[in-house]
Amino acid sequence: MKKMNHTKYAILGILTTGCNTGYAIKQLIDQSLNHFWKISYGQIYPTLKKLVADGLATVQVIPQEGKPDRKEYYLTTTGKLELQKWLQQPISEIPVEKNELLLKLFFSSHQSNASTIQHLEHYRDKLSESYNTYKEIEKMITSYPSNENDAQFWIFTLDYGIRTTLAAIEWCDATIQEIQNKEDLNGQTDI
Template structure:
């Protein structure tokens, strides 16, 4: 079976939800997937074009009075099969975190202690904001989609983000209190 890039599989997965247009795909990216998988707006439409060319989805044009036509993309049985096949494959690349804070701290002896403290305090504030965002997203999923078949899996990925973020916050607190 032909291999596609991860962006293609991500968009195939998104098309299993109620998101059917390029705009809706961008919205779900910005609101949820962007926390762990980034796809630029410039990747969406070329990927949708490829998906249609490969007969993984078909495009339907919707017209409404006073508005421009809107293209909606719907997975074909081939598209669903390609997605399922990819989901069942072993993971090829485990994630490697690129963290500028850790990189700067690694070379911390060339920074003043004040700059190190400021770096970690700023990082902790951003992590606190991120954690609150995750809680807001969690509440929205529970309130709006609790019976949705996908919500269980959305909550699992969100839980991962919350736990990683909470651990990073705890690390910041410990480091600021005991190591600097």
């Protein structure tokens, strides 16, 4: 079965937000989607070109003095229908997360508990940074009343990130505590 190219749909969706240039699309990805959906800069322009070739978007070339021409992309009616069709389809699978910390933790009986705890503390610190970033994004979204319909769904998506991040921080704390408790019971500090 052919794997669906979700980047195509991400770009179609982004074009509904008023981000119409490759640069603006990249900015939106970096500020929001990148927290849950990775799209490399190298995927944007080929995807836009394919959307135009498939009749899902149009491109308007705007000459600029002393700079390369600016290309602005707009959804066609067919593009809007394609996005709506995709949005109505059920998800095909629950994504599997690749998580280096969990991989290391799985094999941590082969390293010292101190090293394992250090990895968990570092991961918790990174999660705390993400949480703070999400809270800043939340402030930005709620301060722009012009996109009320979109903003509601952006907040729902962001809330998922906030809740899962808080749960992961709590898991780190509990796991660290469990390792420390086990060390205390066994009277050892390292393997």
